[in-house]
Amino acid sequence: MPEFQKVAVIGLGYIGLPTAALIASRGMQVVGIDTKEDVVRTVASGAIHIAEPDLDGLVQKVVSSGSLVTSTKPPPADVFIIAVPTPIDGSNRPDLTSVNAALESIMDVLAPGNLVILESTSPIGTTEGIAKRITECRPDLHIDTNGKDEACVSVAYCPERVLPGRILMELINNDRCIGGITPWCTRRAQRFYKMFVRGACVPTTARAAELVKLTENAFRDTNIAFANELSLICDRFDINVWEVIDLANRHPRVNVLRPGPGVGGHCIAIDPWFIIDSAPDLARVMRMSREVNNSKTTRVIERAQALIDDHPYANVACCGLTFKANIDDLRESPAMEIALHLAAKYGSRIKVVEPNLRRLPLEFEKYGAEFLGIDEALRNCEIAVLLVDHDEFKMVPLAERRHLDVIDTRGIWQDMPART
Numbered sequence: 001m002p003e004f005q006k007v008a009v010i011g012l013g014y015i016g017l018p019t020a021a022l023i024a025s026r027g028m029q030v031v032g033i034d035t036k037e038d039v040v041r042t043v044a045s046g047a048i049h050i051a052e053p054d055l056d057g058l059v060q061k062v063v064s065s066g067s068l069v070t071s072t073k074p075p076p077a078d079v080f081i082i083a084v085p086t087p088i089d090g091s092n093r094p095d096l097t098s099v100n101a102a103l104e105s106i107m108d109v110l111a112p113g114n115l116v117i118l119e120s121t122s123p124i125g126t127t128e129g130i131a132k133r134i135t136e137c138r139p140d141l142h143i144d145t146n147g148k149d150e151a152c153v154s155v156a157y158c159p160e161r162v163l164p165g166r167i168l169m170e171l172i173n174n175d176r177c178i179g180g181i182t183p184w185c186t187r188r189a190q191r192f193y194k195m196f197v198r199g200a201c202v203p204t205t206a207r208a209a210e211l212v213k214l215t216e217n218a219f220r221d222t223n224i225a226f227a228n229e230l231s232l233i234c235d236r237f238d239i240n241v242w243e244v245i246d247l248a249n250r251h252p253r254v255n256v257l258r259p260g261p262g263v264g265g266h267c268i269a270i271d272p273w274f275i276i277d278s279a280p281d282l283a284r285v286m287r288m289s290r291e292v293n294n295s296k297t298t299r300v301i302e303r304a305q306a307l308i309d310d311h312p313y314a315n316v317a318c319c320g321l322t323f324k325a326n327i328d329d330l331r332e333s334p335a336m337e338i339a340l341h342l343a344a345k346y347g348s349r350i351k352v353v354e355p356n357l358r359r360l361p362l363e364f365e366k367y368g369a370e371f372l373g374i375d376e377a378l379r380n381c382e383i384a385v386l387l388v389d390h391d392e393f394k395m396v397p398l399a400e401r402r403h404l405d406v407i408d409t410r411g412i413w414q415d416m417p418a419r420t
Contacts, residue, residue: 004115004192005029008077010102012039012070014050014266014329015119015160016083018167021058024067026196031077032070033105040070051328051356052167076109079192083119083160085266092273094123103130107137115154115188121213121267123274127157127206131181145182156180156189157206159213164265164327175199179209217271218286223257224268225289228296231259242411261387261409262297262334264323269293269332297334301341304385304407308346311405317377318342320388321354321361328356335387336361342385343367353377355392378404386412 005028009020012034024030034040042049046063048056062068074080084098099120106116116134118127131143134153144152158178162170176193178201180186190201204212227245234241245256263269272290276283308316323333330336340363343350348368352360360371372380374392378400386393389410398415406413 003188004078004195006031006077007079007081008033008074008106009081009083010034010074010105011082011084011098011120012043013083013085014052014164014167015162016081017043017048017050017059018052018055018162018171019081019083019119019160020068021055021062022168022171022196024062024065025058028067028195030062030068031075032068033072033074034070035072035101037072040072043068044070053165054168058168074106074109076111077114079115079117080106080110081117081119086120086122086270087266088270088273093277094274096122096126099126099130103133107134110134110138110141110153112141112151112153115156115185115192117155117189117192118157119160121159121217121271121274122157122210124207124210124214124278126210127155127179127181131155143181144184144188147184147188154180154182154185154188155206156185157209158189158193159209161213161216164324164329172197173199176201177204177209177212178202179204179206181206211275214271214275217267218275218289221263221268221272221293222285222289224260224263225292227257227259228262229292230256232296232299240414242414258411259296259409260334261300261338263293264331264333264335265329266331269323297337300334300385300387300407300409301338304338304342305345307383307405307407308342308349311383314382314405315349315351315380316342316346316383316385317351317353317372317374317381317404319353319374319377319384319386319393320390321352322356322388322390325389326356326391330361338385338387339369340364340367343369351377351381353393354388355390383407386410 007023007028008031009016010033012032020030020032039049046060048059082102084102087095089095135142141153144154158176161174176197178189180189186203193201231241248254248256272286276287318339321336322329343364344367350369351372352369353374384404384406386408389412393412
């Protein structure tokens with residue numbers, strides 16, 4: 001009999017749903033769990049509630065075959081994967097409410113031989129805390145050390161490391177870092193992931209795996225902070241930052257990233273705070289990087305307001321709301337923050353352009369901002385604030401935007417004067 005036949009994936013968001021569908025496509029019976037009943041109904045119908053290439057077809061296939069079903073409560077299973085959000089609170093401290101709730105939801109159905117995997121980005125020591133909680137609540141179970149005790153469960157951490165827009169491809173092909181509470185837990189989790197992952201499944205400890213995930217995004221945040229800081233220096237001295245970066249990157253050992261209006265998404269904008277919270281006296285560069293990237297958003301708002309105030313009757317196209325190009329994800333988006341701030345101050349003069357959304361987010365309704373396509377916005381606006389480098393914006397001919405005053409935070413229209 002196969003070791004892993006039934007899998008419960010708790011959380012059907014940007015990671016949980018693709019993961020559940022992929023595992024179901026490999027012949028295992030999967031139950032997708034979510035506390036939101038509308039999400040459960042949507043997926044149960046074979047549809048999806050997030051935008052991700054090829055995911056709709058895969059979900060429809062595995063739901064139609066019966067390999068993927070949904071529920072609001074976890075049933076008994078062989079493997080439990082926790083893939084729920086881990087935000088920060090108002091003090092920039094990790095909020096593990098959803099992780100703890102997910103763990104409590106499976107406590108009564110856990111059985112000897114089960115494998116519990118945490119995929120949610122988490123502070124160092126979270127997986128150990130899960131193991132401790134299981135043994136406290138279920139004294140009939142203990143953590144597996146040798147694979148011989150029938151009353152054992154295995155607990156491991158395996159962070160996702162995928163890019164929106166490429167999630168299915170990267171779930172299959174990217175290497176995975178797998179850290180168990182014990183070496184035996186690690187080996188069991190490796191065996192499970194090798195059933196649907198082509199990339200290397202690299203063993204380590206739970207603490208190391210947790211820090212690996214945080215390190216990946218803190219590293220990127222620091223590199224983006226360098227680029228954003230450089231853009232501010234170039235602004236002061238009236239130097240084209242895009243030219244400086246392009247020329248600097250001709251050095252064989254230099255790779256400066258592109259600046260932007262800040263940093264968004266649930267990973268890069270959040271994860272460094274988990275390290276900072278764990279070691280505030282040591283994580284000085286990481287803290288400063290977070291401050292630089294957050295202050296860049298404030299700087300863009302200030303520059304946009306100054307330009308708009310100089311043109312008191314001009315309409316303004318805020319181009320892009322998502323946290324990165326060509327996706328529909330608004331989580332922690334600096335573009336969203338900037339557009340909302342401008343809408344709150346200038347009302348109906350603000351025209352929002354976001355080709356990856358079907359409607360304007362509800363937050364804008366009270367301000368009277370209008371939702372337009374790029375062509376209509378170009379006809380009706382005198383100012384453009386470029387916040388996201390969507391493909392649709394890159395394809396606008398120079399002749400159709402020559403009349404605009406532009407703040408270009410992404411270097412999309414480098415063929416015309418721009419404020420970065």
